[in-house]
Amino acid sequence: MSPPLPTPRSPERRRVFNRPSWAEAQLVADALRTETIGGAILLFAAVLAIALVNSPAADAYTALRDTEVGVEWGHLRLSLGHWAADGLLAIFFFVAGLELKREFIVGELRNPAKAAVPVVAAVCGVITPALVFFAVVSAMGGDGEALRGWAIPTATDIAFALAVLAVIGSHLPSALRSFLLTLAVVDDLIAITIIAVFYTSELHVLPLLLAVLPLAAFAFLVQRRLGQWWLLVPLAALTWGFVHASGVHATVAGVLLGLVVPVKPRRQVPSLSTMSRDTDVAHRFEHRMRPLSAGVAVPVFAFFGSGVAIAGGGLAEAVTDPVAVGVVLGLVVGKLVGVLGSTWVMARFTNAELHDDLTWSDVAGLSVLTGVGFTVSLLVGELAFGVGSDREEHVKLGILLGSLVSALIAAAILRRRNAVYRRIEEREARDADEEGRAERHEERAGPGEASTG
Template identity: 50%
Template sequence: MTPTPQSTAPPESPEERDRRSVADFLRLEVTGGLMLLVAATLALILANSPLSDTYTSVRNHHLDIPWLGLNLSIGHWASDGLLAVFFFIAGIELKRELVVGQLRKPAAAALPVVAAIGGMAVPALVYVTINGVQGGSMDGWAVPMATDIAFALGVLAVVGRRLPSALRTFLLTLAIVDDLIAIIIIAVFFASGLNLWALLGSIAGLALFGFLHHRGVRGWYIYVPLALIIWGLMYNSGVHATIAGVAIGMLLRTTTKPGEHEAPAEHIGHIVHPWSAGLCVPLFALFAAGVAVSGDTFADMIHEPEALGVTLGLVLGKIIGIFGATWIVATFTKAALHPTLKWLDILGAAMLAGIGFTVSLLIAELAFADTPHLEEHVKVAVLLGSLIAAAGAAILLTARGRAHERAGTSLD
């Protein structure tokens, strides 16, 4: 009998096992949604407690890096800096879908892509219509357009264990296309005072990053400083700095070469994802979601078309846009739902997409930077709309999970 070869890898220490366990926990979709929820809840508690002045003071405290031309408050460091890590992960996901995922197959991608477009166009139309009729500000038209991937997939992970896996694929593809369009909107409509030389410097840095990466040059000590320089130049160019994160993520190779166990995008995403889900995005939520809420707040919001437009855009606009676009394409073209999915499942996914949260809060900050009163109320509207969407989706998808379990189509 030939003896079984023994592994030559050294045994893990307890500290290494603990670190790996924590990282694996933070990679879970449900964990990302939970961390966001905890951070947002803590922000609301702090902003509405005797500690509110201290919370506001910390959020508005400035940290300067003169040699990079950066003079940002802690709140802006979170939205412009930490959130770039979240967008870096989004860039990796987008590249993966385009190269090896659903988006490389036009037939399979047709329904979720069209659904994403409808799910962004209709909420914007709802906002514009309400504010056009009532004379509100048009600046927030993009706020209800976004879907929060982490939060939506987190809710689906909790309530969708008995749902077909095709629903997660549909929602993930939809959310990635949603992110792509949101990224373009941020880059085009929320750039301020364009500095061409800084932008060209950032593009040159991206070109160097891509060249080194595809030449096989390795070493975090090369890429991390280069990424920081690219980010700093992007910020100083007037284009929102999170775009740098997306661009760098999309430069990473998603296919393996001979002798490689996994593609660089897979490997680096595996390392960075726990930091994004466990630290960067929750810290952004901690400083972005801290708004004062009272009975007067909701009384004022009822009469503010901006807040009403955002809430209805997220709750109704997403449902009408996603469900309606999917139904039209499936009815009048050769595109069809996955055999395991029913229209009530798509309705549940459309409700989930109404969870705007991270990107919606970011766009609210950009759109209403000059009107703090409206910014706070629109943020409350984002939180309220996201909560209603999450609750409605959880109820419907839980019921659908039971129906699929009875029908034997669960997790097909």
């Protein structure tokens, strides 16, 4: 008699929001700790700036922001506000470049199957807010200049978003946090591309070509694991200076520097190397630079970038400006529809399904949370309409209002879900404790007593 034929297996389904690997979970935990603290500092800096602008100290704040320092060579005599936007934010984008390379080379995005959902969600989370912005501005009779702000509501502020998630979601599954970080990395890549392509008013080719020289030297040193700061910092500064002089936004230099840093250990390293063979250079740089980015660079930019007058009719003017309304609805509605809708479509029409631990309420809360836009949104607002213009002030209010509404809605959804997961964890802990007590009782009772019982 021939053996029975094996029953065919159903195709293996991919999990949406699956649990991250242990190494990825550790990176997420480290990022959460740093970005949560940075988010708190960022919030304090923004609130302080708004308070100063709406107080008798408003003139002093404006004078400080507009104070020019630097040298005339290469257009490097800038106001403190410009130094924060062009210089300090380069540190933020350097860390973003490190994260991008890590995710695509050794992280979750190296696997096309795992990367598909967060990448599609990030792309749709950029396109949909832009479409919402276009629709709102056009419906309200906005002019062509107003449409320059289409990219403002497309970015997610990872520091603020993670800070909100850490405060209200201590019991939420780690897969949600990992998905948010992965989505934010792709979001940053798209934002960088938008800034470089659409907000470069004039391009000077020679300085851009000269920037390749220090960038190549920087790449040569880090590839050979030569990490002396007195070699790398001047080369990074030269790269930044040439990119700034070229007309491309100087933060792009930070991304380029981050992308040339190696993320894989090497089999052999030169004898002069200051790092061991198994050193993860990108992780080492990220460990050192992330606190500086989250705790200093971004908060200082927020302090100089978020000062906006609310009193004296500023808020009333903003709510009638098509740009401000488009920004608010783009962040609140566009991000929700783009991220949640694309994730549902991927789960519905591809070989993917939601993880058993999660519900679509969790995904909805996370999708709303991506509408917390701040750092990159403020930067794009400055590039689109100019620092100090009336419309730029309206954009700031729109960003603040849209981010606040998104954070409150996300908090309401995720706080309820967090309570559910907390009860599940407590029940599992009680069950495990009872099982442990039963096992200890049987061990103390012995085989004879256990059998008679």
